[in-house]
Structures are given as C-alpha cells and as structure tokens.
Amino acid sequence: xxxxxxxxxxxxxxxxxxxxxxxxxxxxxxxxxxxxxxxxxxxxxxxxxxxxxxxxxxxxxxxxxxxxxxxxxxxxxxxxxxxxxxxxxxxxxxxxxxxxxxxxxxxxxxxxxxxxxxxxxxxxxxxxxxxxxxxxxxxxxxxxxxxxxxxxxxxxxxxxxxxxxxxxxxxxxxxxxxxxxxxxxxxxxxxxxxxxxxxxxxxxxxxxxxxxxxxxxxxxxxxxxxxxxxxxxxxxxxxxxxxxxxxxxxxxxxxxxxxxxxxxxxxxxxxxxxxxxxxxxxxxxxxxxxxxxxxxxxxxxxxxxxxxxxxxxxxxxxxxxxxxxxxxxxxxxxxxxxxxxxxxxxxxxxxxx
Numbered sequence: 001x002x003x004x005x006x007x008x009x010x011x012x013x014x015x016x017x018x019x020x021x022x023x024x025x026x027x028x029x030x031x032x033x034x035x036x037x038x039x040x041x042x043x044x045x046x047x048x049x050x051x052x053x054x055x056x057x058x059x060x061x062x063x064x065x066x067x068x069x070x071x072x073x074x075x076x077x078x079x080x081x082x083x084x085x086x087x088x089x090x091x092x093x094x095x096x097x098x099x100x101x102x103x104x105x106x107x108x109x110x111x112x113x114x115x116x117x118x119x120x121x122x123x124x125x126x127x128x129x130x131x132x133x134x135x136x137x138x139x140x141x142x143x144x145x146x147x148x149x150x151x152x153x154x155x156x157x158x159x160x161x162x163x164x165x166x167x168x169x170x171x172x173x174x175x176x177x178x179x180x181x182x183x184x185x186x187x188x189x190x191x192x193x194x195x196x197x198x199x200x201x202x203x204x205x206x207x208x209x210x211x212x213x214x215x216x217x218x219x220x221x222x223x224x225x226x227x228x229x230x231x232x233x234x235x236x237x238x239x240x241x242x243x244x245x246x247x248x249x250x251x252x253x254x255x256x257x258x259x260x261x262x263x264x265x266x267x268x269x270x271x272x273x274x275x276x277x278x279x280x281x282x283x284x285x286x287x288x289x290x291x292x293x294x295x296x297x298x299x300x301x302x303x304x305x306x307x308x309x310x311x312x313x314x315x316x317x318x319x320x321x322x323x324x325x326x327x328x329x330x331x332x333x334x335x336x337x338x339x340x341x342x343x344x345x346x347x348x349x350x351x352x353x
Contacts, residue, residue, distance in 0.1 A: 143257075
C-alpha cells in the first residue's frame with residue numbers, strides 16, 4: 001500500500017509518497033536530509049549558508065563544495081536551456097524589490113489571484129517598451145559572467161546569486177533518486193510546485209501504475225487530474241505565489257532578467273511535464289518570462305505543458321491531455337485508461353486534492 005507524509009520546508013508544503021508503507025519513515029528522513037543539504041549550500045536567507053558566507057569574496061574566486069557546485073551547474077544548465085530567461089544572478093534585483101535576507105518575514109508574501117485586465121484591476125508593471133524613453137539600458141546577461149570550473153566559482157562583485165528558481169527542483173530530483181536507490185521502492189517527492197518521481201508507480205491490479213496528480217494553482221483556478229508516469233517530473237511556476245507590495249505596487253518573484261523587474265503576468269501559472277524536475281521547472285519559469293511567446297516556443301519544441309492565463313483560460317501544448325489521461329510527453333500511454341493512485345500528488349504549490 002502506498003503511504004504519504006507531509007511537512008513544511010522553505011515555507012512550502014513538502015511531501016513524500018512511497019509505494020511501500022514500511023519505507024515511509026526512511027523516505028521522509030532522506031528527503032529532509034537532501035532539503036537541509038541544499039538549504040545549507042545555497043539559501044539567501046540564512047547567514048550560515050555557504051552561498052552567503054562566500055558571496056563577498058566571489059569576485060576574487062572562491063572554492064565551493066560539491067553540493068554548491070552541483071546546484072550552480074544545474075542553474076547554468078537551466079540558463080542555457082532557456083536562452084537566459086532563467087538567470088541565477090538576480091539576487092540583488094530581488095532584494096531591491098523587497099525580497100531579500102534583510103526583509104525576511106516583513107515582505108507580506110502571500111498568494112492572491114492575478115487581476116484580470118478585463119476587470120480594470122491593477123497589474124504588475126510590465127518592463128518599458130522599446131519605444132519608451134524610460135527604456136533601461138540592456139544588461140549583459142549575468143549568468144554568462146559567472147565562472148565555474150571543477151572547484152572554483154567567480155562572479156562580478158555587482159552580482160548576487162539567487163538559486164531559488166532551480167535549487168528546489170534539483171532537490172526534488174536528488175531526493176527522489178536517493179529514496180529509490182536506498183529503499184528500492186517507488187517514490188514521488190513534492191516540494192511546493194515541483195514534483196519528481198523514481199522507481200515503479202503505485203500498484204494497480206498487481207501492476208505498477210501511474211501517479212495521480214491534481215494540477216491547480218490557487219483554489220479558485222481551473223483544476224485537472226492527470227496521470228504521471230513514474231520516472232517523470234512535473235513543475236508549476238506561478239505569478240500568484242510569492243506576491244508582495246513594494247512601494248505601493250504589487251510585485252511577484254519571477255523576474256525578467258533583461259530588466260530585473262517582475263515579468264508581465266500574462267500567465268497565472270504554467271505547468272510542465274518533463275524527464276527531470278529541473279527541466280520542467282526551467283521551462284515553466286521561462287514561460288512566465290516569455291509571456292505570449294511561450295506558446296509558440298513550447299509548440300516548436302513539443303514541450304508538454306498547461307498554461308493558464310490571467311482570465312483563467314487554458315492553453316495546452318505537446319500532447320497535454322484534455323481530460324484525465326496522462327501527458328504523452330510525460331511517458332503515459334494515451335491508450336491507457338486513467339489509473340487512481342492510493343494517494344494523489346499535487347502540482348501548483350503542493351496543495352493536495
């Protein structure tokens with residue numbers, strides 16, 4: 001019988017579901033240990049993290065641990081994959097907008113629906129258009145200025161690292177692989193809106209089945225149940241989560257690297273299925289940054305995704321199911337009927353249903 005445990009990590013819901021109830025306690029310990037190791041390596045919000053300790057000396061070059069190097073390399077992989085739309089060097093921009101270590105606990109982070117323009121509501125300001133006299137100077141992509149070799153990191157003094165866009169996804173991938181390798185059971189790890197699986201899925205009629213996932217961002221958003229083949233991952237990026245008020249304006253945490261400002265909230269949320277949680281998270285985050293252009297990108301690359309716009313309208317790409325059938329690109333067989341797992345996972349911030 002499958003079993004599940006949930007707790008809070010990084011102010012988000014964390015969960016682990018295993019196909020062997022007897023392995024649940026051990027699986028939770030493994031996931032907690034991986035999350036703690038990632039947090040100790042790259043958190044911007046604790047003074048004793050490796051990233052915070054090394055940041056003042058990065059311009060001269062610093063030696064990094066294997067864990068921090070792995071997280072940095074995966075962040076660079078995401079940047080290259082998305083043409084720089086996911087950039088790990090936006091820490092100073094986030095702090096300038098009121099989401100930094102000095103403001104922890106005081107930013108009023110909350111989840112609120114993105115206002116629909118049809119209602120005349122205020123919206124997050126878009127970056128200035130090319131015709132605007134206030135157009136900021138084009139910035140050199142920060143991620144291309146980051147140097148990383150086998151052990152040493154260098155970063156210009158004016159840049160600050162923020163690995164939040166990728167570290168959570170890497171943690172989910174690492175934890176799922178570690179649980180399966182050590183406990184030899186099927187596992188689904190959830191960290192906020194990031195889900196990673198490994199090993200066989202829950203048994204259905206004596207055979208490994210698929211994980212049953214509820215895809216929904218906020219409770220009022222359109223919901224969909226899908227099946228996710230074991231060994232695949234799902235990630236949701238949202239402009240409705242981690243919102244706060246900065247100088248009288250509502251802002252969110254997904255920045256357009258070209259300007260260091262919140263991306264225009266064309267999409268309430270974007271959910272992507274992929275072989276790894278890092279791939280899924282990179283694509284979903286970049287889709288928020290690209291706005292309307294994300295649809296053509298996803299279709300050209302056959303990326304399996306579900307995009308919900310500010311009005312609640314849904315666009316799907318890459319064979320995402322129109323019903324409860326699993327996404328083809330996520331490894332499901334479109335001829336298979338939906339299979340109900342013992343305990344469903346959830347995408348879109350870890351809200352279970």
